[in-house]
Amino acid sequence: MSKLRQVLAVVGVLVLLANAVFASSKPNIILVMADDQGWGDMAYNGHPLLKTPNFDKAAASGLRFDRFYAAAPVCSPTRASVLTGRHPNRSGVFKWGYPLRPQESTVAEVLKSAGYATAHFGKWHLGSVRRGSPAHPGHNGFDHWLSAPNFYDNNAILSLKGKAVQTTGESSMVAVDAALRWIGRESKSEHPFLAVVWFGSPHSPHRAFAEDRKHYADQPKRNQHFLGEVTGMDRAFGKLRDALGPLGIRENTILWYCSDNGALPRVGSAGPFRGKKGQIYEGGLLVPSILEWPARIKSPARTSVRCNTCDIYPTLLELVGARARHQPKLDGVSLVGVIDGKTSKRSRPMGFWDYRTRGISTPSAKWMGELLAAQQAGNDLPPHPSSQKAAQLPSPAHPKNRFPGHAAWIDGDWKLHRIDARDGSVRFELYDLSSDPSEKTNLAARQPERVAKLKRGLRRWLESVVGSYNGEDYPEDASGKPTR
Secondary structure, three states: OOHHHHHHHHHHHHHHHHHHHHHHHOOEEEEEEEOOOOOOOOHHHOOOOOOOHHHHHHHHHOEEEEEEEOOOOOHHHHHHHHHHOOOHHHHOOOOOOOOOOOOOOOHHHHHHHOOOEEEEEEEOOOOOOOOOOOOOHHHHOOOEEEEEOOOOOOOOEEEEOOEEEEOOOOHHHHHHHHHHHHHHHHOOOOOOEEEEEEOOOOOOOOOOOHHHHHHHOOOOHHHHHHHHHHHHHHHHHHHHHHHOOOOOOOOOEEEEEEEOOOOOOOOOOOOOOOOOOOOOOHHHHEEEEEEEOOOOOOOOEEEOOOEEHHHHHHHHHHHHOOOOOOOOOOOOOOOHHHHOOOOOOOOOOEEEEEEOOOOOOOOHHHHHHHHHHHHHOOOOOOOOHHHHOOOOOOOOOOOOOOOOEEEEEEEOOEEEEEEEOOOOOEEEEEEEOOOOOOOOOOOOOOOHHHHHHHHHHHHHHHHHHHHHHOOOOOOEOOOOOEOO
């Protein structure tokens, strides 16, 4: 072998070793999300009845977010925000059951391009999970997936990469057990992983396991089952959390927990905040959130910085040094400064917009039962028509001067509400969240200049969201087909 070839061979080995070291230094990532758990539905946030010992331990040892917002007051939109870093209306995920556009860049796709193995477990609710769907997890960057089209209950039928499988057990534990089987395999490899674990609890109807319900025997049966489902999630989360140590990956694994919207009416707790699920007031948006990462968060911390589910995407990309091939407009900001304790204020305002429209019914148990029966008979079923149209853009384009529904703009501690009623009238409400976190005193009439300033910011943001919804920030390849 010539000297040049020897040098090139050595250089090649060194490059491979450097890449291996670089890959091994990247953190594993586990994103866990509840379905309909309010800010106050945690013992550590003061709930007088709930037993959440594992969440409490995580909150006491990691970074506890005290002002963490879901991007939307209902489920599917917030899940889209986690995957894309964008307000969900930008991609047309207005309400429950709307599919995620395949044109979007997802955190799974971007991390996969950076060498991550990727998997999704549990509730999907961003499109059909049948094989022919352009909106299932596999078409959004997940190598492996065991998913439900909506919330799922105990002993659920789930979709294993398009194949219906009957599972057995408490719903949250089913997702965690499947995730741990996959994580156990991936932890032995040289590449890092992203595991997204989305529970179906405590979404109604509430059917808690007896061992979780027994803690609340003195409560009305309805409350027993709701509280028991939260404790069931806690038990599953604890199993997941405790397994990371024996696998040898706890130190360099990001374990990030949150919920998808505020508290359920009647049974859920929004703590001291106004409103519940489905509302743009604080109680409909604020959710519990905890981040553990022992390698970087070495001592317990709490932050009151206003953070958002849209922030998860840019935070993870910055932490691992990854970039999307094409990045549409983001609403989220990186929270690396918050994680490191160097940031005490959000760097940009947050916008919310609950677009006035109906959701799309996605009866998970019914659909998955039909799929299992069909596949056992040697057949398959097509996905819901809404998923087949996931990539379609509005035609005609949505006008940039019409914003139906309830929108809000948080700039610092000030929150402006824009409420567009069905009769065409628009009214505004202004709250100082620093002194009035429960949004009791409307200051709009007393502070017209501040209202005018915030209105301008909100208007610009709403116009930008409409532009994204119309497809303005998607590139086109030579064939004219939108690309990621």
